[in-house]
Amino acid sequence: MTGPTPPETDELTPPTRTLMGPGPSDVHPRVLRAMATPLVGHLDPSFIEVMNEVQDLLRYTFRTDNEWTIPVSGTGSAAMEAAIANVLEPGETMLVPTNGYFGGRMAEMARRAGGTVVTVDAPWGEPLEPAAVERALAEHDPDVFGFVHAETSTGVLQPDVPALTEAAHGHDALVIADTVTSIGGVELRVDEWGIDVAYAGGQKCLSCPPGASPLTLSEEAMAKVLAREDPVRSWYLDLSLLEGYWGEERSYHHTAPVTNVYALREALRLVANEGIDARWARHERLAGALKAGVEAMGLEMNTSSEYRLASLNAVRVPDGVDDGAVCAALLERYDLEIAGGLGDLAGDIFRIGCMGHSARPENVVFVVAALGDVLESMGADVDPDAGVGATRAALR
Ligand SMILES: *Cc1c(COP(=O)(O)O)cnc(C)c1O
16 A cells, blocks of 8 residues: 555543633533534525624624624634735735734734834833824824734733724724734723724634634725725635625625534624623623732732733743743643743743633632642742632632
8 A cells, every 4th residue: 555544543532621821712512512513505595694693793792883794714813814904905004013912913914915014112011002102103104003902912901992093093094903802801892992993803702712703894994995906915815705705795705614603603692692791891800800819829910900901811920930830730730721921021921811701700719729739839939828718709
């Protein structure tokens, strides 16, 4: 026989982890069940009904009336690239932030779309100052301004979004917001806040497997896309072509990831069942209990409370402790996933998610107890019992 022989493999049995890192988060059993639903064709009338429902549920979750609201096939980065590649035309200028990992990814995508990148600066771990954004807009006169609403690399929530969108609109720039880690977790109001384009992901606060990623565009932003002279350089993500499938016509462009769309539908139904305001409040309450626990045990948050992101909690690594060894021990001893820092904050912070179905009291008590235990075993000066006590008290 020529060619490879079949590799020896076992039936799939991954460990049962508790996912409290920067994503993916624990998937709700209802979503897992929806994924076992038999497929229909992606142009089946019953699937068209599912598509309409997903679009309506996305509008509810984004707080928008935008007609142009769809799940993009692919992970959050696909929705991100769809936003940037369509809205930014070659030769145009995009203003992006430097205060985290995902602003850097925006810059990279803008360059690949043929744009010129200019930046507005803030240190990693701090939000953008509206005055700095205003100055950068005045200096560079960009066509598009992108910002990250919830920076998963730093645990910073960008406050006062309307101040940024008003400034951008005052300079005729369209605003693209990265809402991957805010959607379904912390307050996000696309229409009221004047966001022109928002993209998101499934596996953060929606607790859905990655694969179909929310995107919404205002009429003005979509008009710009449809009026482009140069076609979008990506055929797959060209929204003027995707309009044929998700718009009135319902004609074939590419085969929708049917199972991921089922999953997203169920994840969004969970948001609607809970109610968006109650869901934001739950994330805030559980992140507060987590903060109470880590502080009482003797650790420090890396972010000030005015811009602390409930869905991603940045906790300072105590002196003399190796963050990677802590994360590995949590996985090994407790089947618990959290993450270390990235970029400018590598080695300085733990990133503890509190997202969607993972944002539950039992998980928060668990993460505080397990983290305290592992840190104590590594000789850090922490009081795990005080941590657990404070978390319990905060949850009462
Ligand atoms: C996770 C994330 C992304 C990228 O999403 P993927 O699903 O990993 O492609 C983009 N922006 C932010 C803020 C994220 O947290």
